[in-house]
Amino acid sequence: MSFVAALAVKSVINNNINCNVKFKWPNDLMIDLKKVSGILLEPTDDKKAIIIGIGINLISNPEIKGNFWKSTNLYDVSGFKLIPENLSLELLEQIINFVNIWYEQGFEYIKALWLKNVLFLKQxxxxxxxxxxxxxxxxxxxxxxxxxxxxxxxxxxxxxxxxxxxxxx
The missing domain is CATH 2.30.30.100 (SH3 type barrels.)
Incomplete structure (x- = not known):
């Protein structure tokens, strides 16, 4: 499910600003080798559902000491202040879209889409x-x-x- 969420986040970012979003396994989205978004999945206690946590750096970003990867935000990348409420609605639509693609075409198709945009493949x-x-x-x-x-x-x-x-x- 994290790959579906990553594809949805990438789609939302690309629909709003012109940038080259790449995936870093297992759950980060990067622009120019800087982290702009992260995804966490947690199962519910009864294991019947998954909670998806998605963070997108819109206008600020943390500087984490000791972390190899620097971070960035969409405002610094684009100069645009994006509206969180609009992005949230668009993100929900894209998650539904990619879940439907997964359901109709299978995980192999989702995997292929994700691998087209992953960093460091074959390295x-x-x-x-x-x-x-x-x-x-x-x-x-x-x-x-x-x-x-x-x-x-x-x-x-x-x-x-x-x-x-x-x-x-």
Whole structure:
């Protein structure tokens, strides 16, 4: 569901300003390698629903010390002050749109749309926050949304969480 939400957020941003939004696995949206949005999913206690939390930096952005990625906001990128209420309505419409696409065309289609706009595909990455450091080439995502990494011994690893950065940075 985070991929559906990411596609919806990207669509809303692109409908309102001219910029190149990219995805950073697993749940961030970036403009010029700066984080502009993040998505969190939490299941309800009974596991019958998912709560989707979406943050979009409209006119300000946090500067997080010790974080590899800088952040930005849509006002700094575009010079436009976007109206939160309008964006919220548009975002709900786009989430419904992409849920319908998922329902009609399957996750493979959603995955393909997401992969067209993901950062660092086919690049060497390394983990920054896992106990066992992972280094390898980012090959894509599996049907559960896990990152597929091919390590230097040619093993494929499916990673469910973590922060990865390009090896040369």
């Amino acid at each position: 060497e990455l390394h983990s920054t926050d896992l106990k066992n450091r992972v280094i390898g080439k980012f090959l894509g995502i599996d049907d559960l949304g896990q990152m597929i990494i091919k390590d230097k011994t040619n093993n494929s690893l499916n990673i469910s969480s973590g922060t990865f950065i390009p090896i040369n940075q």
